Amino acid sequence: MIEVKDIKKGFGEKQVLKGVNVKMEAGKCNLIIGASGSGKTVFMKCLVGLFEPDEGEILYNGINFLTMDDEQRKDIRKQIGMLFQGSALFDSQTVEQNIMFPLDMFTKDNYATKLKRVNEVLDRVKLKDVNKKFPAELSGGMKKRVGIARAIVLNPKYLFCDEPNSGLDPQTSLVIDKLIKEITVEYEITTIVNTHDMNSVMEIGDHIIYMHQGQKEWEGNNKEIIFSKNELLNEFIFASEFLKDAKDMRMLEQTGKIDNDRNMDEMIK
Ligand SMILES: Nc1ncnc2c1ncn2[C@@H]1O[C@H](COP(=O)(O)OP(=O)(O)OP(=O)(O)O)[C@@H](O)[C@H]1O
Numbered sequence: 001m002i003e004v005k006d007i008k009k010g011f012g013e014k015q016v017l018k019g020v021n022v023k024m025e026a027g028k029c030n031l032i033i034g035a036s037g038s039g040k041t042v043f044m045k046c047l048v049g050l051f052e053p054d055e056g057e058i059l060y061n062g063i064n065f066l067t068m069d070d071e072q073r074k075d076i077r078k079q080i081g082m083l084f085q086g087s088a089l090f091d092s093q094t095v096e097q098n099i100m101f102p103l104d105m106f107t108k109d110n111y112a113t114k115l116k117r118v119n120e121v122l123d124r125v126k127l128k129d130v131n132k133k134f135p136a137e138l139s140g141g142m143k144k145r146v147g148i149a150r151a152i153v154l155n156p157k158y159l160f161c162d163e164p165n166s167g168l169d170p171q172t173s174l175v176i177d178k179l180i181k182e183i184t185v186e187y188e189i190t191t192i193v194n195t196h197d198m199n200s201v202m203e204i205g206d207h208i209i210y211m212h213q214g215q216k217e218w219e220g221n222n223k224e225i226i227f228s229k230n231e232l233l234n235e236f237i238f239a240s241e242f243l244k245d246a247k248d249m250r251m252l253e254q255t256g257k258i259d260n261d262r263n264m265d266e267m268i269k
Contacts, residue, residue, distance in 0.1 A: 001024065001026055001059075001061060001062075002047065002058065002059065002060055002190055003022075003024075003058075003059040004022045004023075004024075004047070005021055005056055005057040005058075006020070006021055006055065006056040006057070007020050008053060009046055009053045016039050016042045017042055017043060017046065017053065017214045018215050019056070020043060020211075020214075021216065024190050024192060025207070026157070026188045026189065027189070027190075028184065028191065029180065029184050029191045029204040029206045030190070030192045030193065030208075031201055031208045031209065032192065032194045032195070033201060033208060033209070033211070034210055034211035034217075038211040039211050039213070041194065044160060044192065047065075047160070047192065048077075048082070048160060049065065052066070060079075060158070079154075079156050079158055080157075080160060081152050081158070081160070081189075082151055082161075083160070083180075084162055085162045085163045086166065088147065089147065089150075091136060092134075094131065094132050094134055095130045095132070095135070096115070096131040098150055099121060099122070099153055100153075102150060102154050103118070103153060106154060107154075117153060118149075119131075121149040121152055124183070125145040125149045125179060126145070127142060127146065127149070130146070139172075140168050144164065144176050145179070148176075148179060148180065148183070152187070152189075156189060157189060158189065158190045158191075159190070160191075161194070162194045163195060163196065163197075164177070165195070165200060170199060173197060173199060173200070174203065177200050177203045177204045178203070180193070181203070181204040198240040198243045201222060201225065201243070202225075202243070205221060207220075208220060208222065208225055210233050212233075218230045218232075225237070225243070
């Protein structure tokens with residue numbers, strides 16, 4: 001679990017995070033949503049230690065990340081897997097070398113042990129016969145799977161995903177979302193996803209945090225978001241056709257003008 005207590009972060013005069021409080025539990029996909037510039041990336045960067053907040057606490061399983069010494073921080077970093085936008089694979093390295101990289105960095109295992117682990121995670125993300133391929137030879141969806149395999153190769157307790165669906169078609173996005181969700185549940189990972197993808201919100205949003213101008217404006221799950229009466233959230237949602245349709249459908253249902261749950265269930269499945 002990650003618990004964030006009242007973190008604030010500014011750059012010069014500009015206050016970007018204005019006191020964010022949130023708890024993100026293990027085994028759940030915690031999605032950060034919000035308009036461009038609302039502070040999602042700054043928030044994520046504070047959580048992983050790329051930015052130092054000006055105030056507040058970030059507790060990793062109860063221990064404050066911000067007051068840890070370098071060794072303790074290194075320990076936490078080992079427990080963090082990261083899936084970057086665009087997968088961020090090393091182009092000049094094979095899939096196997098890409099996934100082995102964190103093992104080379106953080107373990108003293110021999111090659112055979114590392115290869116066994118690489119093959120285990122490749123198997124988990126359902127990729128076959130790609131060990132010796134280079135990223136350029138893979139589709140966008142396959143690259144994401146390699147990115148996920150690399151992010152989980154050290155058995156992380158925490159997984160950070162920055163726009164995991166960027167550049168993917170809707171069908172491939174769905175497959176990647178499901179994979180992230182399955183892995184989160186299976187290995188009890190605390191997963192944090194920064195996303196603009198409203199399909200993801202509905203698909204894997206166990207816990208959705210809506211950021212507005214550096215503050216947590218709303219939180220809830222993918223069922224609750226449909227009923228939310230928060231005006232700022234609704235305004236944000238209504239910019240997305242998909243969620244707007246889902247909300248409209250639910251409202252029609254509630255006013256008795258539609259007596260069919262099936263369509264709605266299909267939409268929010
Ligand atoms: N290193 C920095 N120095 C100064 N200002 C910054 C820095 N990083 C971010 N900001 C500012 O913080 C604000 C929030 O930026 P952030 O990148 O967190 O937004 P976001 O919600 O992630 O947006 P997007 O969805 O477009 O990625 C912006 O006004 C941005 O200009």
